[in-house]
Amino acid sequence: MPIYECLTVSGTLSQDVRDRLARIITDVHAEETNAPADLIHVVFPELPRGHAYTAGSSSAPILIRGQVRAGRAPEVRNAILRRINDACRELLPEIHPMRILIAVIDVPAKWAMEAGRILPEPVESEEKEWFEDLNRRMAPIAQA
């Protein structure tokens, strides 16, 4: 965690825009929460053309849903929402602002497991030991 899912209709985002949006979302989340970038996933599922509707008619919205550990301050979430929205506006000026919906949804840390461990609460005391343990046990991961 976190996972950010950016759902669009096929053809809405170019490879370059995906690359840049993934980088921006990763940086925003890492900067606002101090999470290690190596735990931040951004994925781009695609809907077949014609499989999205708004107001009952065919549409092509940008629907971004993050799932993050619960327990952050509201200001952290607001900053993440604001900065991702700004990035979408800049990268995708042709998309109407009302077609950009972003949600950052809390998931209790205890509900998730990564690298075979239940996640720590997002407080320094729990994270410190967890990250140290990860570093001890994990070899560097080749990107693939």
Add this chain to the structure above:
Amino acid sequence: MPIYECLTVSGTLSQDVRDRLARIITDVHAEETNAPADLIHVVFPELPRGHAYTAGSSSAPILIRGQVRAGRAPEVRNAILRRINDACRELLPEIHPMRILIAVIDVPAKWAMEAGRILPEPVESEEKEWFEDLNRRMAPIAQA
């Protein structure tokens, strides 16, 4: 918000059924909650054939998940669930009723941003100003 995701195995829903289901879900949500239709998204992600299992065997269920602002009365959710279920039964009589699963999941309004604004709570006092502001700022959106 809301977003309704209707997940099926590719080939389960025809274009006509998607069109009709999108329209029905939009109308049901708008009627039961008084939300403006223009904020209601319905999407139809598809699983490749053979990528869904029930009881460990290949299956073709209808899995509908709505994410809506938290704070509605239970009767509102029940009516939405009931009416979407009834629509699926009517549009898809060949699907066994036990293969139709619908969930309407609360998301706190403050966790989401649309059109660059944090969503209002689903109460008239907050929504009135928000909708007026949207109307002021937004030009009509061409469906695309």
Add this chain to the structure above:
Amino acid sequence: MPIYECLTVSGTLSQDVRDRLARIITDVHAEETNAPADLIHVVFPELPRGHAYTAGSSSAPILIRGQVRAGRAPEVRNAILRRINDACRELLPEIHPMRILIAVIDVPAKWAMEAGRILPEPVESEEKEWFEDLNRRMAPIAQA
């Protein structure tokens, strides 16, 4: 319910691995919660190649998200997380353990409808009547 979504980049899982993982997740959930297998859905949505990023770079993680009725003991969730993680490690030894993220997310029973009925709380008193009713009303379902 439950639904387990196993999200990967296309090409990560073979048909055989999907078959086995679906069976294992179904067995684990049924054994740990006493839910009837016939209500357990496991689905494998796929991302196009190049549509997943970790730390801002292209990656191929295993992202598993279960949605289950709220109200289980923490030990039940922990056992589910542990056993699914172990299965992924065994079936997919080439995936780095830090690229396996599993979350089991609570959904209040009252938020969902299956077979046309609001789900019962996960306690015997409510489930008994519900399952008996299902058995009365439902003909056996041919897997399809």
